[in-house]
Amino acid sequence: MPGANIIGTGSSVPKRILSNKDLETIMNTSDEWITRRTGIKERRISTKGRNENTADLATGASLKALEMAGLSPESLDMVVVGTVTPDRQFPSTACMVQAALGADNATAFDVSAGCSGFLYALSTVDNAIQCGNCKTALVIGVERLSSIINWHDRGTAVLLGDGAGAVVVAANKKKKGVLSTHLRSDGKLWDLLYSSDGNTYLPTALKTIRLKPYLLKMKGNPLFKRAIECMATITKEALEHNSLKSEDIRLVVPHQANIRIIWGLAKSLGIPMERVYTNIHKYGNTSSATIPIALDEANREGLLVKGDHVLLVSFGAGLTWGASILKWTT
Numbered sequence: 001m002p003g004a005n006i007i008g009t010g011s012s013v014p015k016r017i018l019s020n021k022d023l024e025t026i027m028n029t030s031d032e033w034i035t036r037r038t039g040i041k042e043r044r045i046s047t048k049g050r051n052e053n054t055a056d057l058a059t060g061a062s063l064k065a066l067e068m069a070g071l072s073p074e075s076l077d078m079v080v081v082g083t084v085t086p087d088r089q090f091p092s093t094a095c096m097v098q099a100a101l102g103a104d105n106a107t108a109f110d111v112s113a114g115c116s117g118f119l120y121a122l123s124t125v126d127n128a129i130q131c132g133n134c135k136t137a138l139v140i141g142v143e144r145l146s147s148i149i150n151w152h153d154r155g156t157a158v159l160l161g162d163g164a165g166a167v168v169v170a171a172n173k174k175k176k177g178v179l180s181t182h183l184r185s186d187g188k189l190w191d192l193l194y195s196s197d198g199n200t201y202l203p204t205a206l207k208t209i210r211l212k213p214y215l216l217k218m219k220g221n222p223l224f225k226r227a228i229e230c231m232a233t234i235t236k237e238a239l240e241h242n243s244l245k246s247e248d249i250r251l252v253v254p255h256q257a258n259i260r261i262i263w264g265l266a267k268s269l270g271i272p273m274e275r276v277y278t279n280i281h282k283y284g285n286t287s288s289a290t291i292p293i294a295l296d297e298a299n300r301e302g303l304l305v306k307g308d309h310v311l312l313v314s315f316g317a318g319l320t321w322g323a324s325i326l327k328w329t330t
């Protein structure tokens, strides 16, 4: 069976920086609280009219990943996007990206799996490659969470940001870069993190849609506790599946929701923070985009070396969580 290998990475974030100090001027919060409780110092927020919509950010990240891979958009068989903040309910963000890139030979679709969207998308592509249904694919994680931030809720508004990350994945009969991906969901706990309203009762939604935008709602404390537990358990499953130990992992690229969650995960796995990549201080929580943005930054900083084992691990709305172990092959 052919293996899936990441041969290019890219990311794109909006230009506008919103710092904790800026937030102090618009809500009852402080740089001190946000930094101490979350590790976030600033986040990127897209600006209308600047080509920073969800599909724009995803396209920007994809172009960089394709450039690194040395491939043209026409060579892509699949474009799969993880997002919960598409520009439109349909068509999919993936189809918008396909058009913007001119990836005319690709099958394009979105995956909705909260902050685990990128790992769910990567797993879908990995399976397609192993089945022989796909040779080259783009896997993207992108969010414009600013479109659903409730600026009156300091408990969530300070956490979120916008951005996109992408990887080019290529089939190779001799190399297996994605060793395995392990995914879980628990829909019983959907109400710990969700967008308000929705269109279940269409007439009401149509009447109130202007007055009640879709806003992110979150119960932070119970999520916090489950996040560490779920990510640690799924990582142990992934390590065991590949007969690896924590010390075999050269770099952990975790979902960036809260620095204290990342510390807890590292402690639970017995992995020192020097081997955990974090950029939450710059971007906050960008949901599906945190892992591919961090992976791209780590790659461009030269932290990913051929032969290294890399752990990607996520947790988010759904609930969904997952872990993927890569052997870096480029």
Ligand code: UT7
Residues within 6 Å of the ligand: 028, 029, 030, 033, 034, 037, 038, 115, 154, 155, 156, 158, 193, 219, 220, 221, 223, 224, 227, 256, 257, 258, 261, 285, 287, 315, 316, 317
């Ligand atoms: O991305 C996928 C999933 N997301 C997560 O896994 C997020 C998990 N949860 C968390 O990261 C944390 O629970 C939060 C960062 C959301 C909250 O941190 P916390 O340490 O759990 O704070 P808390 O909600 O228990 O609130 C503590 C205090 C409260 O005040 P009182 O009731 O003790 O007087 C809050 O009102 O902090 C207050 N508070 C704030 N103060 C200043 C909450 N938000 C803020 C704020 N600025 N922005």
